[in-house]
Amino acid sequence: MTDNTAIKMADEETIFGNILPAREGYPAPELGLTIAIILAGRRWRSLLDEKLRTLGHSASRMEAMSAIAYAPAHTTQIQIAKRVGIEGPTLTRTLDMLEADGLVERLPDPSDRRNKHMKLTPAGFEALGEMLAVTGALRAKLLENVPMTDVRANLGFLSMLLERIEGGLETPDD
Known part of the structure; x- marks a missing residue:
């Protein structure tokens, strides 16, 4: 420090x-x-x-693509936005760019035409793999010589904070 x-x-x-x-x-x-x-x-x-x-991507593109790649089949655009923790219109702009680049496909929901299901294309999976490799190398450098017990303890602590935040925090003014 x-x-x-x-x-x-x-x-x-x-x-x-x-x-x-x-x-x-x-x-x-x-x-x-x-x-x-x-x-x-x-x-x-x-x-x-x-x-x-340097790969022509960004953290927001990687987050959106990761959320799509690891989501259950037939996950909607709205569900992806919630997973990433952003508003729908913000994700829409990112998805528009990813779709234009041939990395993501929007598929119609047969049961509800208003919804779109998201899917990575083969080029999308390849690009995501490259992004995750860069991120993994950077993370390894960041956490170099940090004991795994510290990593686990901090992960537990931050997970608890996220749960509290997502559960809503009441203040005396609420």
């Missing part, structure tokens, strides 16, 4: 160096944790986009 991103826990006077001074009512470790989660996600995505751009 560099000085400007390290959480100073000993004196709890600052969080992330001098970027964010601790304030009354904001416990430094908890605030530091939420900031670290947000920054790690953003920076990972930015790095991933940079690496995938």
Whole structure:
């Protein structure tokens, strides 16, 4: 960790160096944790986009294609959007580009003409394989020398946070 991103826990006077001074009512470790989660996600995505751009792709394309590839047969576009955690119109734009590139097919739902089922083409599976290889190599470098016990503990912790968030968090103002 560099000085400007390290959480100073000993004196709890600052969080992330001098970027964010601790304030009354904001416990430094908890605030530091939420900031670290947000920054790690953003920076990972930015790095991933940079690496995938060399293949002509992006993290959002990989996420959409992965969701389609690993979804049960006859999964609709709306279900894919929910899996990825984005709004339908955002996914529609991504799918339009993927379809134009010959990587995804939209198939009509025989029981409901309003719905479309998503399917990767052979070229889509090949492109996804390339993207996953780049992502896997990047992930291996990121987690190099991190003990598997730490990886599992953090995965459990982050999974618990996601469950709580997805379950809705009530605040006193709700």
